[in-house]
Amino acid sequence: MSEQRSKVDTTSWQGFTTRAVHAGYDPDPLTGAVNVPIYASSTFAQDGVGGLRGGFEYARTGNPTRAALEANLAAIESGTFGRAFASGMAATDCLLRAALRPGDHLVIPNDAYGGTFRLIDKVFSQWGIEYTVAPVSDVDAVRAAIQPNTKLVWIETPTNPLLNIGDIEALAEVTHAGGAKLVVDNTFASPYLQQPLLLGADVVLHSTTKYIGGHSDVVGGALITDDEELDTAFAFLQNGAGAVPGPFDSYLTLRGIKTLGLRMDRHSDNAEKLVELLVAHPKIEKVIYPGLADHPSHAVAAKQMTRFGGMISVLVKGGKEGAHELCSKTEVFILAESLGGVESLIEHPAAMTHASTEGSPLEVPVNLVRLSVGIEDSADLLGDIEQALG
Numbered sequence: 001m002s003e004q005r006s007k008v009d010t011t012s013w014q015g016f017t018t019r020a021v022h023a024g025y026d027p028d029p030l031t032g033a034v035n036v037p038i039y040a041s042s043t044f045a046q047d048g049v050g051g052l053r054g055g056f057e058y059a060r061t062g063n064p065t066r067a068a069l070e071a072n073l074a075a076i077e078s079g080t081f082g083r084a085f086a087s088g089m090a091a092t093d094c095l096l097r098a099a100l101r102p103g104d105h106l107v108i109p110n111d112a113y114g115g116t117f118r119l120i121d122k123v124f125s126q127w128g129i130e131y132t133v134a135p136v137s138d139v140d141a142v143r144a145a146i147q148p149n150t151k152l153v154w155i156e157t158p159t160n161p162l163l164n165i166g167d168i169e170a171l172a173e174v175t176h177a178g179g180a181k182l183v184v185d186n187t188f189a190s191p192y193l194q195q196p197l198l199l200g201a202d203v204v205l206h207s208t209t210k211y212i213g214g215h216s217d218v219v220g221g222a223l224i225t226d227d228e229e230l231d232t233a234f235a236f237l238q239n240g241a242g243a244v245p246g247p248f249d250s251y252l253t254l255r256g257i258k259t260l261g262l263r264m265d266r267h268s269d270n271a272e273k274l275v276e277l278l279v280a281h282p283k284i285e286k287v288i289y290p291g292l293a294d295h296p297s298h299a300v301a302a303k304q305m306t307r308f309g310g311m312i313s314v315l316v317k318g319g320k321e322g323a324h325e326l327c328s329k330t331e332v333f334i335l336a337e338s339l340g341g342v343e344s345l346i347e348h349p350a351a352m353t354h355a356s357t358e359g360s361p362l363e364v365p366v367n368l369v370r371l372s373v374g375i376e377d378s379a380d381l382l383g384d385i386e387q388a389l390g
């Protein structure tokens with residue numbers, strides 16, 4: 001079966017965490033196993049040619065552990081179809097190939113995730129795909145960037161690493177008026193804090209490596225949509241190009257999802273406390289956090305997010321050296337790329353995650369430091385940042 005669907009009816013489960021814990025898998029009728037097994041099988045026996053027992057034939061096309069994850073992803077994003085990928089970039093690559101043809105155009109954020117920008121700018125440009133960058137917080141600028149050949153408007157909100165906010169409802173309206181589809185990379189917010197499909201987005205993308213997996217132990221990606229034609233194209237490319245997660249990765253991601261709601265509340269609690277400390281600190285030039293009343297899009301964030309999440313960016317006094325000093329002195333915060341795990345991480349985007357944007361319109365300030373606030377005890381996190389700032 002090459003185009004197997006993971007269609008779920010979540011209408012009877014309103015609660016996010018109930019869906020996160022249960023959607024996609026019922027206890028195994030044979031053994032009663034409460035958790036989905038890691039189906040380490042690349043192929044599935046057929047009862048006569050074409051006689052598939054559970055709808056599975058070959059594990060690139062579909063695997064029961066992955067199918068459980070995909071149904072769960074659809075349920076937690078309030079979508080109809082979910083597809084899991086080997087990484088967030090594999091999901092991005094699939095979506096771009098499903099939605100665009102040579103000569104097409106897309107709009108991307110002027111502070112897009114570095115890897116997304118690199119893939120579009122260095123790879124898809126070779127196949128005649130054009131792009132325009134626009135700030136996601138400026139609806140008029142996005143409207144002005146839409147051309148007759150625009151097929152996608154791509155946004156992140158909050159953006160990485162500057163935490164700019166795009167008004168999903170307003171952007172869906174201008175995107176649809178321009179005859180294009182709106183993609184929301186929901187990695188930073190997670191579906192617990194923000195539900196883009198319910199606000200009019202056509203596709204939600206995730207790096208499940210981040211909050212969804214949540215434990216920094218697995219790399220993965222996801223696409224969720226209500227658009228059956230797009231989902232059919234995703235399934236075709238999953239099978240046709242093969243960038244799928246294995247059963248163990250699917251299991252780890254599903255295990256992470258069960259506690260997503262609890263973790264996001266704790267990430268948000270800790271971040272709020274840390275923001276308070278940072279705002280008052282003399283070595284900090286500026287704190288960027290959508291929960292702050294002085295964030296330029298605070299009202300939009302408050303309208304479309306249930307809380308403001310665990311990501312904080314700061315401009316440190318003392319330029320690049322000041323940023324490097326802070327990054328090298330923390331003890332609880334680990335100096336590392338990535339985000340969204342239970343452990344707190346700190347990084348210097350200009351030299352690490354966003355080094356590939358140097359000299360481009362997406363270049364980030366040299367004194368910017370990004371914090372991914374984990375779920376540790378807040379007193380230890382506050383103490384660590386205080387000692388590192390000296």
Ligand SMILES: *Cc1c(COP(=O)(O)O)cnc(C)c1O
Binds near residue numbers: 115116160187188207
């Ligand atoms: C990490 C990330 C990606 C890419 O995902 P990978 O799993 O690393 O391939 C895409 N978008 C955002 C916002 C990210 O943070």
